[in-house]
Amino acid sequence: xxxxxxxxxxxxxxxxxxxxxxxxxxxxxxxxxxxxxxxxxxxxxxxxxxxxxxxxxxxxxxxxxxxxxxxxxxxxxxxxxxxxxxxxxxxxxxxxxxxxxxxxxxxxxxxxxxxxxxxxxxxxxxxxxxxxxxxxxxxxxxxxxxxxxxxxxxxxxx
Amino acid sequence: xxxxxxxxxxxxxxxxxxxxxxxxxxxxxxxxxxxxxxxxxxxxxxxxxxxxxxxxxxxxxxxxxxxxxxxxxxxxxxxxxxxxxxxxxxxxxxxxxxxxxxxxxxxxxxxxxxxxxxxxxxxxxxxxxxxxxxxxxxxxxxxxxxxxxxxxxxxxxxxxxxxxxxxxxxxxxxxxxxxxxxx
Numbered sequence: 001x002x003x004x005x006x007x008x009x010x011x012x013x014x015x016x017x018x019x020x021x022x023x024x025x026x027x028x029x030x031x032x033x034x035x036x037x038x039x040x041x042x043x044x045x046x047x048x049x050x051x052x053x054x055x056x057x058x059x060x061x062x063x064x065x066x067x068x069x070x071x072x073x074x075x076x077x078x079x080x081x082x083x084x085x086x087x088x089x090x091x092x093x094x095x096x097x098x099x100x101x102x103x104x105x106x107x108x109x110x111x112x113x114x115x116x117x118x119x120x121x122x123x124x125x126x127x128x129x130x131x132x133x134x135x136x137x138x139x140x141x142x143x144x145x146x147x148x149x150x151x152x153x154x155x156x157x158x
Numbered sequence: 159x160x161x162x163x164x165x166x167x168x169x170x171x172x173x174x175x176x177x178x179x180x181x182x183x184x185x186x187x188x189x190x191x192x193x194x195x196x197x198x199x200x201x202x203x204x205x206x207x208x209x210x211x212x213x214x215x216x217x218x219x220x221x222x223x224x225x226x227x228x229x230x231x232x233x234x235x236x237x238x239x240x241x242x243x244x245x246x247x248x249x250x251x252x253x254x255x256x257x258x259x260x261x262x263x264x265x266x267x268x269x270x271x272x273x274x275x276x277x278x279x280x281x282x283x284x285x286x287x288x289x290x291x292x293x294x295x296x297x298x299x300x301x302x303x304x305x306x307x308x309x310x311x312x313x314x315x316x317x318x319x320x321x322x323x324x325x326x327x328x329x330x331x332x333x334x335x336x337x338x339x340x341x
Contacts, residue, residue, distance in 0.1 A: 091305060092275050093256040095179035095188065097172035104193055105168050112200045113213065 162217045163225075170226055171196060173276065174233050180271040181237035181264055183253050184246040191240060195233035199225075230278075230286045234268055258305045258312075266301035269294055 171192055178188035178195075203209040217225075241264045247253070253260045259267060265287075272278045272286060283294050 088270070088274050088302070088305070091256060091259050092270055093180060093183075093252060093259060094275060095176045098175055098189060101171045101175060101189065101192065102168050105171050105196065106164070108193065108197055108200065109164055109167065109213075112197075112204055112209065 162215075162222075163213055166217070166222055166225065167196060170229050174229060177230065177233055177268075177271060177276070178237060180259075180267055180275070181234075182241055182244055182246065183250065183260060184244065187240065187244055187246070191233060191236050195229060195236050198232050198236070199229055227282055227285050230272070231288070234286055237268065238264060258308050261308055262301050262304055265289075266297050266304070269297040270301045273298055 174192040174195060175188055178191040179185070182188055182191060200209065203212060215221075248260075259270070262270070268287065269283065272283050273280075278286065280291050280294055283289075284291050287294065289297070
């Protein structure tokens with residue numbers, strides 16, 4: 001009896017899982033709402049189509065299918081997206097390269113490498129080089145030597 | 159001794175300068191920021207004791223991409239910090255020319271520049287900015303929407319009965335822009 005109820009419950013859960021809309025469906029639904037809201041607004045719709053095509057990598061046709069009938073056709077929206085991209089590339093500034101940066105980089109590299117070379121010559125005083133003293137192997141060896149010393153001291157007191 | 163890393167850094171510095179300028183529209187500050195981000199990355203490499211090997215090693219395209227992303231990460235972090243501290247001339251010709259872009263927040267500007275000028279993927283952008291993907295999409299969308307709203311507002315303000323700026327005019331304008339681009 002209990003088993004029957006359990007199986008029924010599992011099946012119910014499975015059914016409700018199947019009925020849940022996928023992320024893609026949810027996204028398309030939200031796009032439809034957005035599109036309805038922005039259908040009269042040329043700029044907003046342009047931006048929205050741009051988002052779908054270039055940011056989320058979702059096929060544009062999927063979004064266009066969800067657009068209300070009064071919206072523009074697929075090629076027109078693609079054209080609008082392209083136009084918007086052209087506009088955007090003009091709106092974003094591109095500063096011309098500065099040739100003096102090359103020399104600065106050269107000097108920066110020389111400085112850093114010189115410092116790293118000098119640190120190599122001072123390697124005796126570099127604490128990082130003495131790290132091995134604290135390694136487990138060294139500690140074990142030291143403990144062994146101490147134990148051996150005590151054993152030998154017992155065996156040979158004089 | 160320096161085989162590939164040096165020339166790579168020089169090339170990266172130029173595009174970093176451009177990116178810095180997009181964040182802070184001041185020649186000197188952008189120049190300094192590009193240098194500082196490279197310096198910071200070199201010091202970080204040196205501390206990890208990777209620099210000496212890196213200068214001698216032959217780098218694969220994947221290595222170069224990794225270093226490039228790291229440099230942009232440093233530059234972005236510096237740009238966000240310095241943007242709060244630096245005041246710049248808002249009346250300069252460059253800012254006036256790109257008024258819609260510089261009217262945006264610095265994070266939005268960065269997202270737009272990385273996406274549309276440098277053509278980074280969203281995954282690369284998450285590495286550079288350390289923002290989650292969804293936040294980046296939101297930044298891009300808000301930036302694009304703000305630009306279009308500002309353009310629209312400006313057009314509405316300038317609109318006179320004799321010279322109304324219609325959608326058709328806009329498409330002509332973009333047509334002429336495209337023709338200009340084509341060699």
